Amino acid sequence: MATLAETIPVPRSEPAISAGKLQVRRLVVAHVWVAIAAFAVACLLGVWQMWARSPLEAPAHTAANYFRSVTMHGVSMAYVLTTFFIMGFGYFTAETALKRPVPGLWLAWGAFWLGIAGVLMAALAIISGNASVLFTFYPPLTATVWFYVGLVLVVVASWVWCLIMIFAMQAWKSANPGQAVPLVMFATVANAVMWLWTTVGVATELLFQVIPAALGLNGMVDVGLSRTLFSWTLHAIVYFWLFPSYIAFYTMFPRAAGGRLYSDTMGRLAFILFIIYSLPVGLHHLLMDPEHSNGFKYLQTFLTALVSVPTLLTIFTITASAEVAGRMRGGTGTFGWIKTLPWGRPMVLATGLAFLMLFWGGGGGLINMSYGMNAMVHNTSWVTAHFHLIFGGTVVIMYFAIAYVMWPTLTGRSFPSMRPLNVQLWLWFIGMMVMTLPWHWTGLQGQWRRIAAFDYSNPLIASWGPWVIVSLIGGIILAVSALLFVWNLVTLHRSSSPRFAVVEVPYAEAVHPPGRLPASLNGFGLWNVIVAVLMLLAYGYPIAQFFIDPPPQAVVHRLH
């Protein structure tokens, strides 16, 4: 990798403050490549898992290998890909949006290496077979302590990132009093703030329950408490993963489409709603659990219904932004503007495909969260389909699009052709639909999750066989798309095309750029207070009950 790319300011904003070199370039590239490496491994394992569950004979198919693979797949996707990508993207936006050097770069590098150490620890633990507990932390089944310590290190690295993001925004605000924080940075910091709240649950569970159990310091564990603490994290973590996608919807898509963001205010409100409503809703993951009462399950179901608000608002705001762009490009009529959108641009295409997948994934989610209705689908392939559509369909496809935006800036080279990029996105979409639609169908018939193989001699299970093979084909398409993604980025690194001297990061402007904003739309003080109150109301008693009337504990079952 040769010279640093140069940036020029977006039109109508203050001049760049540094010499124009992107100081975080190496940091971002390092983070994103770690994320992609984990992603590629996880995709290939995923294909093998589908194969193993199908009626076809899969190589090396043993139960031990299957659960090792599922654990690796989940950890790589959910913890490594996401955390490293989000950190890398955050450093990128902090410098390019604020046009200031990111404070504490040495600290960021320290966090990076801490995270790498954690990933290696966890990976070796999984490969050794002593951590085949899947990526969820549900004692009494307890992995080797290296697994948990490794993942704690990844979380600690992300905390460092959060603090750097918050500090960067604060420093910018003091230097620019009265001005609106650029939406992209506001959203990035919103994610950092939310993530700090989110990790309180899992960190408490790991530090006070799971790690002592894995070390043999306690032979018993309060299972209900551990599940409750994990649920604290389990829903909001998905929004942590989703934030970059929404950031791209609001701050990259409208520009890529050739228009403007319809409303900056609604963007800020959506991100704020994510902070406050993604946390006090985790009990909907425990709707089928005996340790919580109907009343609290209902309360959190109700709050979960409200977390659909920011997503539905986003659908409208982004569609309206697309309409503005389409009309600016000559589209007319009620639907004519759709045709005139530049679908050949990866960011535009990815957003369109992401919305289509979000339709299915979000629709499935509305059914999952509906209180007693969850019983119809809980722990069936339906749920697997739901979160693959959300994660793979909305999160990851936008990570692709973001990488395609960042890479020219980072390498100083432009993609010679958009065709391989768009082919890759289409393959991902097709693969995801082919894989997950059969899962919905078999899930409704009761096909359950997390097993290493099906007994196809049973007539009911045999009737699922063809559908499992269809979803295996979807998985293969996804893996091809993943490899093409890697190839696309690699070619840009290796390309001999001349580097351009100036690179502009294409952040969208709003139709009405924000002037002086209310403090609540330009910071997080108020929202932190509200989160604290909401968490107290929604989780206070559900956690306190384990201390008021302690339930019998279970014997720890260690895997080492």
Place this chain on the structure above:
Amino acid sequence: MAEHPPSDQTPAGAPAEQAAVDRHWRRLALAAVGVAVAVGGLLGFVIIPAGQREHSHLSMDAAMRRAAGLEAGSPAHPQPPAAINSLPVSQVSWDPAIMQRLAAGNTARGAELAGQVCAACHGETGLSVTSAIPSLAGQTSYAIYKQLHDFRTGARVQPDMTAVAQSLAVGDLASIAAYYAAASQQYAALGMRDLSGETEIVRVAWEGDTRRRIPACMSCHTNGVGGPIETPALLGQNREYMAAQLNAYASGARKNDVYGRMRDISRRLTPHEREQLARYFQGTL
């Protein structure tokens, strides 16, 4: 064109004015969140139990207590009576005192008792003298204690062991179990024996048979795999002993396995499989 850029339309201006805008936003946000929680809480803690209690014949108070988790049961259904008595198959209890004792490991008392009472048959280090007597090497203290305790209470019957176990206090059983678990650690090589068997037997041992609902032997019977803590390890165990136990489980002659797990599994195995599994797990040095 006058609207672009309309920065003067967003709340702006003097700090005093700004403070009023901020206050407005704060109130609005708190009110919205407050209403959401109040509605959700009212529906969940009051309306639903009120609507459901007719079916369960509960008082409003009891239905609301159930909705809030202050008493067991659903607001919509009567709670079945919990206590119906019948006799347990094993009296072993993993209460914290015993767990602590087992975890405490080797003690002088355990070594002394083992030497006096056990070693003649089971060996100083847990390698037994004949194939009909189980080796204790490689077993966890939980596994050994479970069987000693069952001999003592009569849950498992074998005249020699019953006599031995009944002559010792429960605490001594734990000490002996802890002694053998520690003494046999150097015999980890037991697990390094060569294993060989028919393909189908190896499959049952490592992968089980889903069609017959037989879990793999090794999904429980090896230490550190996360199975029930009292499960004995099989690798290197004596063939004759293992075959006799599997057959005793299958016939129901032995029934101190909690919830009949081994009785069920042994019955699903054919006599040939039981014999061959015992041979397979003994292995060769």
Place this chain on the structure above:
Amino acid sequence: MAINEQAILNSELRWAAVVGGIIAVIVSAVLYAAIAMHVNPPSNREYVDPKTLHLSAEFTEANLGTRIDPDGRVVARLIATQFEFVPNCIVLPTNREVTLRFATPDVIHGILVTGTNVNTMVVPGYVAQVHTQFTKTGDLLMPCHEYCGLGHTQMIATVKVVPPEQFRPDAEGRAACGDAR
């Protein structure tokens, strides 16, 4: 026509009202199911010690399976343990309120019955309880749906749902699958 910022915000607010309407529909449907059909997620804050489960009065081995309780209700008691259900098959009648009670002595399990709404986690420390009415007969699969260890895949039981006239408990009120699986 949405040129000035207020007009844009108004269009967003109108959309927010639509969103509110959607949520109202879902919440109402959920409330209807809860109140008119007694549908709740299975919740039962009833403790049982997993360490002494086999010594407990209710979940001892001889007490498991389907029986008519003294108050005339059909209750099935099952153990979910690594890696099987005890008993491995239960028989239950259609069109009659039945209660399933599960407990585990070891790790977290979960159950569903294929083609029905019967679904619960089985968490050590608690009696997991499902009240339901089966609407169709047949041999339904009841697998463990939460990863519980390497033998998880083999952990499947059968729920034999029979017409009321074929549900014939013995003198003690017990009904078993017999040899059928």
Place this chain on the structure above:
Amino acid sequence: MSDPAYPVTRHDYAGDAEELERLEAALEGGPKGAVAVSLIAVALLMIGWLGMYFLVFLPRGTVG
């Protein structure tokens, strides 16, 4: 695919009078298209949800 300079598409953001005119014209026409598309999407969503509720969930019987 003749968009080689993407993502450097500065012509989209000329910021000149011509561009603002186009923006204003685009806003004049909206957001009726976005309203239509969004309404269709959530209508399908609700049909799906209610379909699952009435055709699958309720027929499977009570649970609690």
